[in-house]
Amino acid sequence: MxxxxxxERALRLREDLxxxxxxxxxxxxxxxLAGICNTDLxxxxxxxxYAGVPGHEFVGRVASSPSxxxxxxxxxxxxxxxxxxxxxxxxxxxxxxxxRRTVLGxxxxxxxxxxxxxxxxxxxxxxxxxxxxxEAVFVxxxxxxxxVQEQVDVVPGMRVVVVGSGKLGQLVARTLxxxxxxxxxxGRSRGSLDRLAGLPLRTALASEPPPFRADRVVECTxxxxxxxxxxxxxxxxxxxxxxxxxxxxxxxxxxxxxxDEVSLVGSRCGPFxxxxxxxxxxxxxxxxLVDARYPLGAALEAFEHASRPGVLKVLLRP
Numbered sequence: 205m206x207x208x209x210x211x212e213r214a215l216r217l218r219e220d221l222x223x224x225x226x227x228x229x230x231x232x233x234x235x236x237l238a239g240i241c242n243t244d245l246x247x248x249x250x251x252x253x254y255a256g257v258p259g260h261e262f263v264g265r266v267a268s269s270p271s272x273x274x275x276x277x278x279x280x281x282x283x284x285x286x287x288x289x290x291x292x293x294x295x296x297x298x299x300x301x302x303x304r305r306t307v308l309g310x311x312x313x314x315x316x317x318x319x320x321x322x323x324x325x326x327x328x329x330x331x332x333x334x335x336x337x338x339e340a341v342f343v344x345x346x347x348x349x350x351x352v353q354e355q356v357d358v359v360p361g362m363r364v365v366v367v368g369s370g371k372l373g374q375l376v377a378r379t380l381x382x383x384x385x386x387x388x389x390x391g392r393s394r395g396s397l398d399r400l401a402g403l404p405l406r407t408a409l410a411s412e413p414p415p416f417r418a419d420r421v422v423e424c425t426x427x428x429x430x431x432x433x434x435x436x437x438x439x440x441x442x443x444x445x446x447x448x449x450x451x452x453x454x455x456x457x458x459x460x461x462x463x464d465e466v467s468l469v470g471s472r473c474g475p476f477x478x479x480x481x482x483x484x485x486x487x488x489x490x491x492x493l494v495d496a497r498y499p500l501g502a503a504l505e506a507f508e509h510a511s512r513p514g515v516l517k518v519l520l521r522p
Contacts, residue, residue: 206522207318208503211255215248217503221257224314224322231269231325233280237337238262238316238520240510241345242371242426243449244309248507251451252310259317259520260284260309263331263340272325281343283327283476284308300473317503319522329476332484341519342375342490343479349375350482351474352422352445353383360384363416365437368424369396369407371493371516372447376422378488381405390414390433392425395514399492422471423447428454440464445471493517 205221226232239261247254262281269275287294287302294302308323309315331340349372358364362385366377369391377389377400387405391397397407408414410433417439423430424447431454434444444466461468482488493516498506500522510518 205319206500207257207314208259208500208507209256210248210258213248213250215258215504215507217501221314221318223320226268226270226322228271229324229326230322231272231275231328232267232320232322233262233264233282233328234267234320235262235264235316235318235522236279237341238522239341239345240506240518240520244317245507245511246426246450247310249451251449254310256309256312257314257316257318257321258309259315260307261341261344262316262321263337263343264316264321266328267320269325275325275328279331279340280328281331281340281476281480282308282321282323282329283473284310284344285473286313286324286327317500317520319500329480331480335480335484338494338519339483339490342493342517343476343483344473345372345375346379346483346488346490347474347476347479348372348447348472349379349474350478351471352376352447353379354475355469355471356420356443356445358383358385358420361386362420363418363439364388364420364422365390365414365418365434366422366424367410367430367433367437368426368448369393369400370424370426372426373422373424374399374493374516375488375490376424376447377405378403379482380422382482382487385420388414388416388418390437393514396516399516418442420445426450428452431456435460435466438464438466440466443467443469445469447471490517494519497521
């Protein structure tokens with residue numbers, strides 16, 4: 205089987221990967237389309253010591269599901285955290301924080317930059333026929349964007365800032381537009397901010413002082429300096445939601461966080477059913493976010509393209 209392999213910060217295309225056979229309770233999914241995100245790029249830079257097939261944003265078709273043959277042939281997307289179901293977090297309903305979890309393309313489980321992958325049946329969600337592959341591949345990052353609204357309240361008129369106008373920042377901004385909040389997006393380049401033209405929001409360059417201090421700030425830069433921008437943008441008593449995962453450390457003035465009573469919220473994976481609903485109802489248009497498409501055989505070139513400044517979503521098709 206063909207797939208992209210990451211080991212010791214080096215990517216290479218392999219033709220000798222064994223085609224996975226699903227254990228009880230899991231399914232083999234043939235990948236139809238996969239998306240490269242910043243976490244994939246950071247893994248290749250050494251953000252986390254992972255060896256295997258990277259990639260976690262995908263839409264595919266179930267090829268083999270011995271435990272539940274009714275899934276076979278269905279087009280699906282999949283939640284990326286595979287939980288044990290028995291540990292304390294799982295019993296408490298916090299399955300994405302399972303003590304023994306594997307994470308698709310990130311921790312202990314080969315990902316979607318290959319011809320096929322394995323996931324538990326409970327992780328799979330059927331894709332309606334109305335959603336094209338190029339829309340369905342955005343379910344996972346759209347769910348991650350919607351997680352912000354699961355964790356903090358955002359109401360009409362509330363001042364909200366999104367710091368970062370890249371791959372995830374674009375989706376977070378677009379989902380926040382659905383709330384009626386007073387939204388400002390701060391980005392490093394005018395080109396990326398121009399991608400948001402026509403939406404009910406304002407934009408500003410990171411080099412400019414923010415025009416106001418916000419009730420909620422969502423940090424999506426994928427860079428260590430993003431927290432400093434978010435800290436400048438939040439009001440005393442406000443909340444910073446942190447979405448970035450990146451290699452290296454961030455310097456934080458915790459005294460100022462304490463004095464200003466700023467709340468910090470880590471935010472990761474989100475609700476797949478809501479993401480599917482938002483996309484199926486055409487409340488979110490992801491088409492302007494796709495910058496390039498590559499066959500899996502050109503995955504190394506696709507990664508190079510995805511790492512260029514200002515590039516949004518690059519897709520891989522096995």
